[in-house]
Amino acid sequence: MSTTSIPDDLLLRERFTEIRPPLSPQAAVIEANRCLNCFDAPCTAACPTHIDVPGFIKRISTGNLRGSALRILDANILGSSCAKACPVEVLCEGACVMHRYNTEPIQIGRLQRYAMDSFQATGEELLTAPRGSRNVQVACIGGGPASLACAAELCRHGAHAIIIERNELPGGLNTYGVAEYKLRTSDSLREAEMIRRMGVEFRTGAAIETAEALEELESEFDFLFLGVGLGAMQRMNIPGEDQKGVLNALEFIASYKTGRLKELSGTVVVVGAGNTAIDAANAARRLGAETVYLLYRRGEREMTAFDFEYEHAKHEGVQFLWRRQPYRIRTSERGRLLLDTVQVNEVDRLLQPVDGSEQVIECDYVIPAIGQSPFAQLVQELRRIELRNGVIVVDPETGQTDNPRYFAGGDCANGGKEVVDAVADGKRAARAILKIAEAAYA
Amino acid sequence: MPDIRVHQFAGKIDGPNPFWLASGPVSNKGEQIMRAFDAGWGGAVWKTIGDPATNTSPRYSSVDWNGHRMMGLSSIERISDRPIEENLRELAEVKRYYPYHPIIASLMAESVRESWHEIAQRAEDAGADGLELNFSGSQAGSLSQDPERTEMITAWVKEKARIPVLVKLSPNATNIRVVAAAARRGGADGLSAINTVNSIPRIDLDTLVPEPNVGGAGTYGGFAGPAVKPIALNIVQQIMSDPASALPLSGIGGISTWRDAVEFMLLGCTTVQVCTAAMHYGYRVVEDMAEGLENWMRTKGFATLEDLRGLSLQRVTGWEGLNRDYKVVAHINEQKCIGCGLCQISCWDGANQCIHSDRVSGPVNGRIELHDGPPTVEFRSRTSIATTPVTRQERAAAASNHGPYPTPLAKIPRVDETECTGCNLCALVCPVDECITMVPVGQNARPEHRGQSSLASEIAAEPQRS
Numbered sequence: 001m002s003t004t005s006i007p008d009d010l011l012l013r014e015r016f017t018e019i020r021p022p023l024s025p026q027a028a029v030i031e032a033n034r035c036l037n038c039f040d041a042p043c044t045a046a047c048p049t050h051i052d053v054p055g056f057i058k059r060i061s062t063g064n065l066r067g068s069a070l071r072i073l074d075a076n077i078l079g080s081s082c083a084k085a086c087p088v089e090v091l092c093e094g095a096c097v098m099h100r101y102n103t104e105p106i107q108i109g110r111l112q113r114y115a116m117d118s119f120q121a122t123g124e125e126l127l128t129a130p131r132g133s134r135n136v137q138v139a140c141i142g143g144g145p146a147s148l149a150c151a152a153e154l155c156r157h158g159a160h161a162i163i164i165e166r167n168e169l170p171g172g173l174n175t176y177g178v179a180e181y182k183l184r185t186s187d188s189l190r191e192a193e194m195i196r197r198m199g200v201e202f203r204t205g206a207a208i209e210t211a212e213a214l215e216e217l218e219s220e221f222d223f224l225f226l227g228v229g230l231g232a233m234q235r236m237n238i239p240g241e242d243q244k245g246v247l248n249a250l251e252f253i254a255s256y257k258t259g260r261l262k263e264l265s266g267t268v269v270v271v272g273a274g275n276t277a278i279d280a281a282n283a284a285r286r287l288g289a290e291t292v293y294l295l296y297r298r299g300e301r302e303m304t305a306f307d308f309e310y311e312h313a314k315h316e317g318v319q320f321l322w323r324r325q326p327y328r329i330r331t332s333e334r335g336r337l338l339l340d341t342v343q344v345n346e347v348d349r350l351l352q353p354v355d356g357s358e359q360v361i362e363c364d365y366v367i368p369a370i371g372q373s374p375f376a377q378l379v380q381e382l383r384r385i386e387l388r389n390g391v392i393v394v395d396p397e398t399g400q401t402d403n404p405r406y407f408a409g410g411d412c413a414n415g416g417k418e419v420v421d422a423v424a425d426g427k428r429a430a431r432a433i434l435k436i437a438e439a440a441y442a
Numbered sequence: 443m444p445d446i447r448v449h450q451f452a453g454k455i456d457g458p459n460p461f462w463l464a465s466g467p468v469s470n471k472g473e474q475i476m477r478a479f480d481a482g483w484g485g486a487v488w489k490t491i492g493d494p495a496t497n498t499s500p501r502y503s504s505v506d507w508n509g510h511r512m513m514g515l516s517s518i519e520r521i522s523d524r525p526i527e528e529n530l531r532e533l534a535e536v537k538r539y540y541p542y543h544p545i546i547a548s549l550m551a552e553s554v555r556e557s558w559h560e561i562a563q564r565a566e567d568a569g570a571d572g573l574e575l576n577f578s579g580s581q582a583g584s585l586s587q588d589p590e591r592t593e594m595i596t597a598w599v600k601e602k603a604r605i606p607v608l609v610k611l612s613p614n615a616t617n618i619r620v621v622a623a624a625a626r627r628g629g630a631d632g633l634s635a636i637n638t639v640n641s642i643p644r645i646d647l648d649t650l651v652p653e654p655n656v657g658g659a660g661t662y663g664g665f666a667g668p669a670v671k672p673i674a675l676n677i678v679q680q681i682m683s684d685p686a687s688a689l690p691l692s693g694i695g696g697i698s699t700w701r702d703a704v705e706f707m708l709l710g711c712t713t714v715q716v717c718t719a720a721m722h723y724g725y726r727v728v729e730d731m732a733e734g735l736e737n738w739m740r741t742k743g744f745a746t747l748e749d750l751r752g753l754s755l756q757r758v759t760g761w762e763g764l765n766r767d768y769k770v771v772a773h774i775n776e777q778k779c780i781g782c783g784l785c786q787i788s789c790w791d792g793a794n795q796c797i798h799s800d801r802v803s804g805p806v807n808g809r810i811e812l813h814d815g816p817p818t819v820e821f822r823s824r825t826s827i828a829t830t831p832v833t834r835q836e837r838a839a840a841a842s843n844h845g846p847y848p849t850p851l852a853k854i855p856r857v858d859e860t861e862c863t864g865c866n867l868c869a870l871v872c873p874v875d876e877c878i879t880m881v882p883v884g885q886n887a888r889p890e891h892r893g894q895s896s897l898a899s900e901i902a903a904e905p906q907r908s
Contacts, residue, residue, distance in 0.1 A: 033509035036873055039783030039816065040799070042853065045823040048830060061509070090831055090840065100780040100848050101873065304834060396827055418830040428827075 008186050009259050015286045016180035019312065020084060020110055028114040032061035035106045038097055043108055046095035048424035049076035053092055057111055069119030072112055073126065077152040077427075078145055080120065080191055081174050082420045083112035085183045087275075089308045091420070120190065126156070128198050133158030136437035138430075139221040140164065141208050144172020145419045146227030146410025148192060149426030151200040157434055161200050164217075166207035172229055172410075174419060176254040179279040181286070185257045218405065223433050225399075226392060226408040227426060230372035230416055236271060240329030241368070245337050249280040249369035256283055266364035267291040269339055270318075271326055273303035277369035278310065281318040284367070292318045293361065297325045297344055297351055324359070325351065329366060337363050372416060391415045399429030407433060444739035445746045446732065448484065448544075451712045452606035452632030452690040455572050457544045459484030459735075460747060461703065461728050464694050464715035465548035465574060465610075467519065468725075472532030476539060481725035482732055485544040487634070487692075487715060490576045491529045491565065492550035495520035503643045503653035503660075505669060514670065515718045516643035516663030518654060521550050521576070526561070530568040537569035544571040546608065549599075553591060558598045562607075572605050575630075578612030578637040586612035586637070589624035596628025606631035608692060611677070613639050613670075618677050622687035632690035634715065635681060636674045638664025667718040671696030675709060679758055682710030698727070700734030707747065708754035770864040770880040772797070772857045776846075778877035781853035785868035785878060790816050796861035797868060802852045807860045859883070 023031065035057045043053040052071055059068035072079035088094070088109040096105030136159045140147035143165025151161035169175050174188035196202055208214060217224055233248035235241060247255070249270065255261035268284040270277050273296035284292045294313065296303060299322050303310065313320075321341075328340040343357030374390020385401045385408075386393040392401060392408040399407045409425025411417065448457040462485035463469040463478055470489040478486060497519055505514040522529055533545060547565035551557040562573055575596060578586035585591055592609065599607050609625035611618060613636040622633055641663050645652045652660030674695020681687045693706030698719040706714050719727045744750045774785070789797040795810045799819055806812050814822075831840040845851035857868075869878040 030509055036782045036784065038781075039787035040819050040823055041783070042781065045826065046828055048828045050824040050828070087830065090837060094840075097780040097782045097849075302834070304832075306837075414829070417832050421830050424828075 008184075011262065012180060012256070012259070013184075016184075016283075018084075019181045020113065022117060023107070023110050023114045025114075028111060029061055029063075031107050031111055032057045034098075035061075036097065036101075042095035042097060043092035043106075046091050047075075048091075048418075048420045049082070049427060050424075051075040051079065051092075051112070053108055056115055057106065057108070060111055060115055065115055065118040066122070066124070068115040072115055073119075076420065076423050077149050077195065078174070078191055078419060078423050079112060080116040081145070081178075081183050081188055082423065083109050083116055084187065085174070085178045085419050087306050087308070087418060090306060120194075125197050126194065128156045129158030131155070131158060131199050132160065134434060134437060135441070136160070136223070136433065137221045138162075138223045138225055138433060139217045140225040140227055140426075141217075142172065142226065142228035142410070142412070143167065143170035143192070143202070143204065144227055144229050144410055145174055145422035146413075146426040146429075147172075147225060148195055148200075148227075149423040150225045150227065150407075150409065150430045151426075152195045152198055153427050153430035154433065155195075155199045157430075159430075159434060159437070161430075162221075163200060163202050164206050164208055165202065165204045168205050170202055170204055172227075173250075176257060177250055177276075178419070179253065179283060180257055181282070222405070222437070224406050225426070225429055225433075226401075226406060226412055227410045227422070229411045231374055231390075233368065233372050234370045236326060236368045236370065238327055238329065240331075241366075243329065243331065243337075245364060246329060246366045246368070249276045249367050250372070252280055252367050253283060256287060261287070263287055264289040264365065266336075267293070267362065268365045268367060269293045269295055269326075269361055269363045270367045270369055271295045272369035272371070273298070273305055273320075274369060274371065275305045275309050278305045278313045278318075280367050280369050281313055282316045284365070285316045285318060289365070291363075292316075293321050293363075294318050295321045295324050295326065295341065295361075297323065298346065299323055325353070326366070327353075332362060337366055339363055339366055372411075389415075397428065398432035399425055400432060444736050444744055446735055446739070448713055448747065451544075451692075452572060452608060454606050454631075455485075455544045455546075456542070457484045457713070458542065459732050460707070460711075460713040461731050462486055462544075462546070462692065462713050462715045463720060463725075464717035465490050465546075465576065466517075466717040466721070468717055468720045470522065470524075472536045475536050475545070478720075478725045478728075479536075479540050479543045482728040483543075483725065484732075485546065485571075485713065487546040487548050487574050488529065488533055488570075490521035490548040490550050491526055492521050492561065492576075493552075494525055495523050497523055498654075498656045500654040500656065503663065504667070505643050512667055512718065512722050514641075514643060514665055514667040515721065516641045516654075516665045517638065518656075518661055518663045521548075526564065530564055533565070533570060534568045546570060546572040546574045548574040548576050548610070550576045553585070553595060555598045558595060559602045562599045562602045566603060566605050570605060572608060572631075573599060573603055574608045574610050574634055575599060576610050576637075578610050578614075587615040587621065589620050592621055593624040593628040596625050596630050600629035608632040608634050610634040610637050610694075611681070612637045613673055613677055613695075618680050619684050619687045622681045622689070623684070626687060626689055630689060632692065632712075633681060633687075634692040634694055636670070636677050636695045638666045639670050639673060641665030666696065667722075668696045668698055671702055671705075675705060678706060678709045678711060679755065682752065683755055683758065700731045700738065703731060703735060704738060704750070705754075707751050709758075710752040710755055712747065712751060767884070768882070769884045770866075770882050771859045771862040772864065772866075772868050773879050773881045774855060774857060774868075775877050775879070776854050777848065778874050779847065779849050779854045780874055780877075781849035782873060783853070783855065784871045784873065786819075786855040787816055788867050788871045793865050793867045794861060794863045796858040796863075797855045798858060799852065799855055801854055801856050805856055805858075807858045809861070813858075 037054045041054045056068040056071040092108045093105040098105045138161045140151045140163045143163050154161040170192040171188040264287040268289040270281040281292050281294045324341045325344045326341050330338040339361040343354040344351040384403045392413045394408050394413045399409045407429040409429050410422035446459045465487040469486045475486045501519045503516045504512040507513040547570035551561050609630045615621045642652050691711045692713040693711030694715040697716050703714045786797045798813050831837040843850050872878040
C-alpha cells in the first residue's frame with residue numbers, strides 16, 4: 001500500500017506559508033553556535049521523547065548533518081514532523097536556559113527541521129536490524145504518530161510490526177489534522193513512507209471495529225498496540241447543527257489539507273478556544289474568509305489554547321468573542337446561516353445566560369471545535385481493558401493495559417496531547433514489548 | 443585626562459598615542475597610512491621595504507571558531523611588492539603631512555653590509571622616524587633564529603643609522619632571549635615582538651589541500667590574530683624580565699582591543715602594533731582602543747603610560763615561586779546560575795569530580811564513589827516521563843519554579859568544597875559573568891564569602907516533589 005498519494009497543491013502552499021520556515025545553512029550554523037551545549041540539558045529533559053538536543057545541535061555546527069539527523073531519529077522517529085508541529089514554546093525552547101541568560105531561546109525546532117530536511121534530501125534510508133531477528137509480531141491499530149513510532153521502534157530492533165489504518169492514508173492527525181502552515185500533508189506522508197521502507201507493513205483503508213476482527217488479530221499477532229486516537233469531535237447539541245455550512249474543525253482541516261475544500265468567503269464562526277479552534281480559525285482566514293470570529297463561552301484567561309497560538313490568531317486577524325455561547329442555528333432568507341448566541345456569565349462554575357444579551361451572527365460557516373469525544377466504536381469492544389472516562393488506562397512506563405497483550409499510546413491513552421507525546425508513548429510501548437519478548441526467549 | 447602620548451620611545455620616538463599599525467597589508471601605501479592617521483592611529487610601521495617581492499593569490503587563510511571569523515589569520519604574503527623608491531617617496535610625502543606621527547620603516551635586505559647600509563640610509567633620508575629590521579617574517583627564513591647574524595646585521599645598520607633601530611623578533615626561535623640579547627649586543631635601540639608564528643592554519647577537507655590553496659598546494663604561513671596573543675605575551679615577558687635582553691619594546695601579537703594593549707604594556711611594552719584587527723574591521727578599531735585605554739587609566743588613576751608600564755612583570759614568577767599554601771574553592775552564585783550544568787560536566791570529566799546536582803536530594807560531601815556521575819544524571823533525565831503541559835493547570839505547574847532562585851534548585855549544581863581543588867575550570871566554563879567565583883579558604887578565607895550557611899534554608903524552601 002502506498003503511503004504517498006497526495007500531490008503538492010501549489011495554491012495551498014502559497015496560502016499556508018510556513019510559520020516556522022527553514023533556516024539557511026549559514027543561519028543554522030550561527031544559531032547552532034549560540035547553543036551553550038548544556039550538560040543534562042533541560043531541553044532534552046522537557047522533550048517527551050528526550051531528543052539529545054545539544055547533541056544534534058552541535059553536530060549541525062560542525063557540519064555533521066547526517067549524525068545530527070540520526071541523533072534526532074534515534075530518539076524520535078517523527079523528528080521531522082515534531083520539528084514543525086511541536087509547541088516548542090512549552091517544551092524544549094520553553095526550557096532553554098537562555099531565558100535566564102537574558103536572551104532568546106535557541107530555535108531548537110527550526111534547527112531540528114534543518115537537520116531533518118538535510119537528511120531527507122539525501123534520500124538515505126534508515127538502518128534496521130534484520131527483519132525477524134526478534135521473533136515478535138505486533139499489530140498497531142491506528143496509523144497515527146503513536147503507532148508509527150511504536151512500529152518503527154519494533155522494526156528497528158528486528159521485530160515484525162504492521163499498521164492498520166482505517167483511512168486511505170497513514171499518519172493520523174499528522175496527515176489530516178495539523179494546520180498546514182505547521183505541517184504539510186506531504187511531509188507527514190513522506191515520514192510514513194520512510195517508516196514503510198524500514199519494513200513496517202501498512203494496511204490502510206482497513207477498519208477494526210468488531211470483537212471478531214480483534215480476535216482475528218490476536219490469533220495472528222503476539223501483541224496489539226492501540227494507537228486509535230480519540231473519537232469524533234463533540235457536537236454542540238443545539239438545533240440546526242446538522243445543516244450545510246456547519247462542519248466540525250477536524251473535518252474542516254482535513255478537507256482543506258486534502259484539497260476537497262479550496263476556498264472560503266464571507267464570515268466564519270469557530271466555536272471553542274482550544275488549539276484546534278485556533279488552527280481552524282487561522283485556516284479560515286487563509287482560505288479567504290473576510291471575517292472570522294472565534295466564539296468562546298468563557299474568557300480570555302480561561303482559553304485552553306497555548307498563548308503563542310492565541311497571539312498567532314490575533315496576527316491572522318481572527319476576532320474573539322468572549323463569554324458568548326451559541327444556542328441555535330437558523331438559515332436566513334438569502335441562504336446564509338444565522339447563529340443565535342447569548343452572553344453567559346460564570347457563577348459558581350456554572351454558565352448563566354444573561355437576559356437580553358441575545359445576538360444573531362449572520363455568517364456562512366459555523367465550525368464547532370469543542371474537543372473530541374473519547375473513541376467510541378473500537379474501545380467499546382475492548383471489554384477486557386480498563387477505561388477511565390473513555391481513555392484507556394495504561395502503565396505510564398510501558399503503555400501496557402491491564403490485558404498484558406494489549407498496549408496503548410497516543411491520544412486514546414493520554415486523553416489528547418501532542419504529536420511528540422504520542423511518539424514517546426509508542427516508543428515506550430515498543431521497548432516494553434521488546435523487553436517482554438526478550439525475557440520470554442531467555 | 444590621562445596622557446597617552448608616547449615620549450622618547452627607543453630614545454627618540456614621540457607620538458600622539460601608543461597604537462601603531464604593524465608592518466603589513468594595513469601599512470602598504472602612503473594613502474592608507476594617511477587615512478589611518480586620520481582615523482586615530484598614533485604611528486605606523488611601513489610594510490617592509492626591500493627588493494620588491496612577488497606574491498601569490500590567494501595569500502590568506504583563517505581559523506574560525508564557533509562561528510566567529512578570523513580568530514587567527516595566516517598569511518603567505520611577502521614584503522612590499524612595490525619598488526623601494528616608490529615606497530620611500532610616499533613615506534616622505536606622509537611625513538610632510540603628518541610630521542608628528544612616527545613612521546617606522548620596516549626594512550629587509552640581503553645579508554651584505556653595504557645593502558643594509560644603503561637601505562637604512564635611504565629610509566632615514568626619506569624622513570623615517572625609526573627603522574624596524576625584519577629578520578623574522580616568514581620570508582626571512584633561518585635568520586630569525588640566528589643570534590650571530592642578528593647581532594651582526596643590527597651592528598651594520600647601527601653603523602649608519604642616526605634614528606632609532608628596532609629589531610623585530612620571531613616567536614619561532616627556540617629561545618627568544620638569546621636572539622633578543624644578540625640584537626641588544628648589536629646596538630639595537632628597541633625591539634618589536636612578536637612577528638607571526640609559523641603555521642598551517644587549516645586543510646580543506648574536500649580538496650585535502652592546506653589553505654591558502656595556491657593552485658593545488660599550500661605553504662607555511664605566518665599566523666597572527668587573537669589566537670596568538672598568549673604566545674606573544676609570554677615572549678614579551680621573557681624579553682622584558684631578562685636584563686640581558688630587555689630593551690624598549692613595541693608589543694605585537696593578536697592585539698584587538700585596548701584591553702589586549704594594556705596587557706602588553708603591563709608586561710613592559712611602550713607601544714603596541716596592530717595588523718589583523720585592522721585588516722578585519724578597518725582602521726576605525728583604533729577609536730575604541732585609544733578611548734578605552736584613556737578611560738581605564740582614568741579609572742585606575744594612571745596619569746601617563748610610563749606609570750603603568752611593566753607593573754605586572756613583578757607579578758610573574760617561575761612555578762616554584764608560587765605560594766602553595768594559597769587555597770581557593772569554587773563558589774556558585776545561586777542567584778545568577780542559569781542551570782546549564784557546564785561546571786558540573788567539566789568538573790567531572792576535566793577536573794576533580796566535586797560538583798554535584800544534589801541540592802534537592804541532600805548534599806553529600808566526599809569522595810567520588812558517593813556521587814552520581816554524569817551518565818547516571820543524564821540517564822535519570824532521559825528515562826523520566828515528560829509530557830507536554832497541555833492544560834492551563836499543567837502549564838502553570840510546569841512554569842512554576844519551587845525554589846528561591848531563578849533556576850530550579852535541582853538544576854543548580856553544588857560544589858563539594860571538601861573535595862574542590864580550586865582548579866578554576868568551572869569558573870572558566872560558566873557562561874555567566876561572576877556566577878562562579880573562586881573564594882579563598884583556609885588562612886586566606888574571608889568569612890563573608892562562604893556560602894555554606896544558606897544551603898539548609900534553600901533546601902527547606904524546596905517542597906518535596908513526588
